[in-house]
Structure formats: C-alpha cells, structure tokens
Amino acid sequence: MHNIAIVGYGNLGRGVELSLANNSDLNLVGIFTRREPSTVETISGKVFSMDDLLKKKNEIDVCILCGGSATDLPKQTPELTKYFNTVDSFDTHALIPEHFENVDQVAKESGHVSIISVGWDPGVFSLNRIMAEAILPKGKTITFWGKGVSQGHSDAIRRIEGVRDGIQYTIPNQEKIDAFKKGEVTELTTREKHTRECFVVLDGQADAERVKEEIITMPNYFSDYETTVHFVTQDVLEKDHKQGMPHGGKVIRVGHTSEVNQETIEYTLELDSNPEFTASVLVAYARACARLSEEGKVGALTVFDIAPKYIINEENRTLRKNSL
C-alpha cells in the first residue's frame, strides 16, 4: 500500500481523488489546498490546509501535484521535491528541459524521485511517439489533438486580466489525418493540423479587443495557431461548454520496413473527461514513483525512463503469464 497526497484541488485534483478510489494499493492521505479547507467540497472529505502538508511528511509516500503549468508547477515541483517524492503534469513543452533540470537538482540533493510531465500529452502520447519511432526509424510521426478542451490553454486564458471565465477547444482536421495515413502528405505544421477556438466571458468593463489580442499573441499557447475568440455570457459558457471536458487525439506513425512495405502504428484516445484521464495517468505513475523510490532511485524522471511494469498493480510473474 502506498500513501498519496493530492496538492491542489481543481479539476485535476478531483480526478486524482476519483482515480485513487479505483486503485486498491493506493491510499489517499489527504487533499492539500491553499484555500480555507472548510470551504472546499471534496468527495473523500480528507481536506487540509497546504500549511499542514509538511506536518504529514511521514505519512506520505508521493505527492501528486495538481497545480497549473503556467505559474504553480515551475515553483511548486522543485520546492516540494525537497521534502517529498512528487509527480506532476507540467505541460509547457518548450520549458520542459528547464523544469527537468530544476527538479532533478533538488531531487538528487534531497534523495527523492520526481516524475515530471505525466499525463497524456506530454505523457502516454510522448511514449507512443518514441516507441513508434524506435520500431520504425524510417518514417514520419504526426500528433493530432482534439476535438476537446485543453485545460492548460483554458487556464492561460483565465489568467488574463479582464477575463472572468473561458474555455479553449483544440480541433483536428480529419482530411489531414487521412492524407497523412495515405502518404499524400508527410509534414503538417501544427497550424495546419489544428485550430484553436476560445469562448471567453469578460469581466464587466474589460476591453474585448485587448483581451482578444492578448490571447492570440500569447507565446507557446496561441501565437503559432489559427485562433478564434468568441465572447459569450457566463450562462452560455456554463450551459454549452462546461457540462463535460471531452478531449482526445491520435499519434500516428507511418514507416517503411522495406522498399515495398509500409507499416502504420496508430494510438488513439477518446476521452469523456480530459482531467479525469490525465489524473488516472498521474496516479499510475505515482505508483511507479513510490516503487522506484523504494528501490533507491533518486532524481527527476519522465515517462521515457520508466519500465511499464512499475505502473501497474500486478506481479511481474502474473503479467508474464496473463498479459504477455
């Protein structure tokens, strides 16, 4: 049995709480929040102030960090890895190397394991990219996202001054998927593959033009994409865009094993709930984190560094017998 703490309780933290209930070898120690705990409604009722996290240090094997990548995790993951094994879902692709180095240094100094950038992309999509490339070195890989809500991009919108609330959809292009599999195109820019569509609720007096400009020019998140921005009321946002958080996507590699033979590897996710699925991946890797720490491993790791046997609640002998 491994003891898990949830740090931060938004959609992702709630997803982790739900996922832990599906994993009989993992025990929820508590949910730690910066809000006043009595105001936070959880499923388990195990909610504590962030100020109490260090006091429970000896009861916790792994902290799952459920903050955002924009401002929370760059500080929080290195800070908490001083005291805990950690798993995060840091997903600002361009800043992953820097985040990795920061966390790795702290993890090595303090003797902890931290698995960063866990989820589906980065995460299991990344794994499928490198495995497919390893198997078919002569080929092309492409990743399509959506249609679905991107939490990171929605968070980024909501951090803009004058924005009360917002949702961002990433939308793939089926024609381009088919063309790629047929070998008619071998390269597509992200801009060609997807568009981004934002539904934004403004604060009372905010300037719509300024907000729109800030969104479409935001580096890493929007500036390289064709982005549309719609301003809607809070009512419309709630009714039409907040009843679920579906997402998904595909990693496709088309390769040649010889002059005549083409092989295609396709990995597809169809998700009713983006945060619940991301949370489920975090929980599986929290298990790996605890096990690797028990084996004496220290430092920052990514999904690339972790043998699949570590993420599943099953004996390796049983896996060989039943699943190989």
Next chain:
Amino acid sequence: MHNIAIVGYGNLGRGVELSLANNSDLNLVGIFTRREPSTVETISGKVFSMDDLLKKKNEIDVCILCGGSATDLPKQTPELTKYFNTVDSFDTHALIPEHFENVDQVAKESGHVSIISVGWDPGVFSLNRIMAEAILPKGKTITFWGKGVSQGHSDAIRRIEGVRDGIQYTIPNQEKIDAFKKGEVTELTTREKHTRECFVVLDGQADAERVKEEIITMPNYFSDYETTVHFVTQDVLEKDHKQGMPHGGKVIRVGHTSEVNQETIEYTLELDSNPEFTASVLVAYARACARLSEEGKVGALTVFDIAPKYIINEENRTLRKNSL
C-alpha cells in the same frame, strides 16, 4: 555502435537484416544458418555457418534469434544465452513462464541479458494491454487480430474439390469493435470478434455456387463466421494476395474514470509485412539488450521490464526536448 548477429534466416531473419539497415547505430556482424551458407541468398551477403557463431563471440554484442517457437527457440535461446546476449520472439503464450525461467537461469549464470517474447503479440500489444489497464483499472480490454492471412483456413479452402488455389483473410468485425467501444458488449469470443474473407481460384469447370456453399457451411472453419467469398483468377491471386504477408490488429481498452465518464484507449497496427514489422521490434529491443548489458544488468527480461528510452537511438536529453 552495437554489433548484431542474426541466427536463422527465414522471413523473420530477412526482416531483421532489412531493419538493421535502417538503424545507423547497429552493425550486422553476420547471418548464421544451419543450411550450407553458399546456398543461402541474403541481401548483405554476410552469411556464415552456425558452426562459426561461437568463433565470432568477441565480435557480437547481441544475437537476434529468428527461429520458430515450436522447436527452435525453447532449446536455442537458453543454449545461446550461455555465450551471448539474446533477443527472441518466442510466442507460444502458454509456455512463456517456463521459457522465461529457463532463459533467466542461464542468463544469470553466464552474466547475459536475454529479452524474450519480443514482437507485436507478444510484444507491443502486450505493453499496450498492461499500460492501458494500469491507467484505467476499472475497465475491459479486448484484442482483435487482422486483417491477415490464416494459413489453416487457406488450406481448408484449397482442399475443396474444384478449388485450384485460395487465400483466407481473418478480419476484425467492425460492428463488434464499435459495440465494444460503446460499452454494449464487454466480452467477445474469438469467433464473435472476426469475419472471414476468401479469395478463390476455381478449376476450369467447377461450379462456383457449389464451392461457395461448401466454404461458408464448413464446420469449425467457416460456418459460425460471417464469411465472404470472391472468385478471382490465378493472376489476380498471385499479384494482389500473395506478394506480402499483411497483418495487424487492435488492442482496445474501455474504462471508466468516474460514474459518468468513459475513456477509450485504442492501439492499432496496419502491417504490409508481419515478419518485417516483428523484425523491426526485435531490432529496437536488441538495442535495449546491448545497452542494459553495458549497464551491468543480467537475467531474462520482457518488454514489461524495459524503459522506453532504451529502445530508441536518441539521447534522453534530446527526447525530453523534442518528443515529450
């Protein structure tokens, strides 16, 4: 650079030879055969007698064993692992635990690494089964095989009077795939999962209707399946159906992350050449085998034990930057 030997030269050995040419960090030392080397036509021309394998021991980092699972590998993998790091594609599911134990003992005694049961099933399909189950512990997994040629069913067609030649494809039943993904069914027998498609060349005067009737009503082979029969000329059969060894399949897991939300993970292979793809997986894991041996690892391993970073010819730092 790692030095690789191919042991056995059928369709799989030839696939490995082709695959090594696509991997710049892997060098083919030679192909070792029980046949008289001068009678074996290879692409590289590097063909030697099995009797010379031990003489080249110091030039070889890993032997890729390309024999069959029925009689070759159960003896050959333990025997050669006394002297070499080895990778095999042992695929008799029921005997994997026994094979693993035999090879593990030899590998530990001799200080080698042996990765057994590498390919696509067992292999990357197995990996996808356990990873999907780890992420979605509350759910159902199903594996579909095909589209691919079934030798047994092709033989059965060819035994019918009036049939000159024929090929039978096993095809996943798309209706059943859709029903499983919708959660309408949670278990399917092999029989329910697949349909059968036959391409038949008639002898001169044979009655097509009678032959068709004999096929679709044949007990065990066809009568319980949805079967389609196409009559073609010998030319068409040779050109369109006998030039490759296509195969493929799907691993699908449908799970629930909460009461209301369903998540689907689907891994699909579409292969023009079953042996060339299997060979490409073997080659990627031969790289892992060499690297793990260099790190001091010993014993038998499976795909479950190997972190993805080991199978790809790329620095981990570069992977984090470009692929995570």
